[in-house]
Amino acid sequence: MTEPAGKPGRAANIFDVARLAGVSHQTVSRVINEMPNVRPATRARVEQAIAQLHYSPSPAARALVTRRTRTIGLVTPGISDYGPTSIAMHFNFAARAARYSVESVSAPADDPKAIRKVVDALLRQRVDAIVFVVVDVSVLELVRSLDLRIPVVIAASTARRSPLIVSIDQYRGARAAVRHLAEIGHSRILHLAGPRTAPDATERVRGWRDELGAHRLEIVPPVFGDWSAASGYRLGGEIDVEPGSAVFVGNDQMSIGLLSALRERGLRVPDDVSVIGFDDVPEAGYLFPPLTTVRQDFATLGELIMQKVLIAVEESGVLTEDTPIPTHLVVRQSTRPLDD
Incomplete structure (x- = not known):
């Protein structure tokens, strides 16, 4: 009896999955890339074959079909301050929940030229969108002026509101x-x-x-x-x-x-x-x-950034301006009434 996965020691490929499921490799591709027009019974058969063969589709192959890499560029300032690192962490959580990978790159917090080089490098990697965590006004002005062929979302605090900007109040x-x-x-x-x-x-x-x-x-x-x-x-x-x-x-x-x-x-x-x-x-x-x-609330900020990315990338939607996320006053013992 012939093993469906092919030669021993070789990772299964899309043709092995198609053979085991009794469908064409084009159908397997449509299932992998979550495209419509696949009957539920056929989809279930393909998914069962994928699980049985432990098949992991090539990101490059998926990109050829969807023209998307499911990768987001994240540009963060080269500092370890609590706010920027928390934003990056919670954005990564939200991206992973949406089954996107994140290509994180740090650049000097106040160097627009370095940011421009980072952007060029991410574009060469064919990321689907770029998210910027901005902590300097000169970099904010640069990022606002970028005219890229992919969506851009900015985490920054500013009185000048924009559909591209997500912020905490x-x-x-x-x-x-x-x-x-x-x-x-x-x-x-x-x-x-x-x-x-x-x-x-x-x-x-x-x-x-x-x-x-x-x-x-x-x-x-x-x-x-x-x-x-x-x-x-x-x-x-x-x-x-x-x-x-x-x-x-x-x-x-x-x-x-x-x-x-x-x-x-x-x-x-x-x-x-x-x-x-x-x-x-x-x-x-x-x-x-x-x-x-x-x-x-950095968790909500990370989720909101990812929501904007999904609207722009998957729905080709027009981004709308969001109300800044509220903060919460936490009263402890370092303040007290003067008359106490």
């Missing part, structure tokens, strides 16, 4: 943080911001400023860090903070440095100074004191 998250501090009695609310060129930082500064204006509170010029705990520590030794003040910090990592600097200055948190961060990193609840912060 940094602006309203910042306003919620400042509102919390104002409602518990603080009238002097400082801001330790992220980099001047970071879209997230820009939106958080804008939210901080507008909420202070809504409460008619003094606006002290913000100081700018680089998202790191080290910069939070350095600036925490320099800012003009005094008992009764509050500090809205651009992210949780800088908050960690600030807490250390304030402790060295003899200022107690929250007895003397309230501190609130942004991101809700996994360590935030275990700091001393546990950090009040603004949580971002």
Whole structure:
């Protein structure tokens, strides 16, 4: 009796599957690529043969049929900050759930020329779409201006909305943080911001400023860090903070440095100074004191990015503008009412 898979030691091919299922190899191809006009009974027979032979179709062969590689290029900044890495992770989860593979490439966060080279390399690999995680305004402008033959989706925070852009609502998250501090009695609310060129930082500064204006509170010029705990520590030794003040910090990592600097200055948190961060990193609840912060929903962001990719790639649909994903204020022990 002849083995249906062919010679021993050889991986099964599409013709082996067709022979075992009693159909043409074109029918097997239609089943593999989920095309219509295949009777359910025939489809079931082909799928059974694929499982029996442990057949794995060649990505190159599938691309020839569908003109798609089911691969998405993901361009991320060459940094290890919590936000960008979380976006990339959850996008990968969403892509895998949709049976797409992701070709991830990192490039300097603030180098448009390097981004252009990365894009050219991904196009040569025939990716179906490119997703950009953008943390610098110069790169955001470049990506906005790209005219590619494939869909582009951008994860970035900006007041200039676009159907291509998916974001978390940094602006309203910042306003919620400042509102919390104002409602518990603080009238002097400082801001330790992220980099001047970071879209997230820009939106958080804008939210901080507008909420202070809504409460008619003094606006002290913000100081700018680089998202790191080290910069939070350095600036925490320099800012003009005094008992009764509050500090809205651009992210949780800088908050960690600030807490250390304030402790060295003899200022107690929250007895003397309230501190609130942004991101809700996994360590935030275990700091001393546990950090009040603004949580971002990176899982929903990753899913929304993938939804846009699917609409553009599989449905050839026109992308529509999305409302930024809401944030959530998490109140812990680093803030407290002034009259307590």
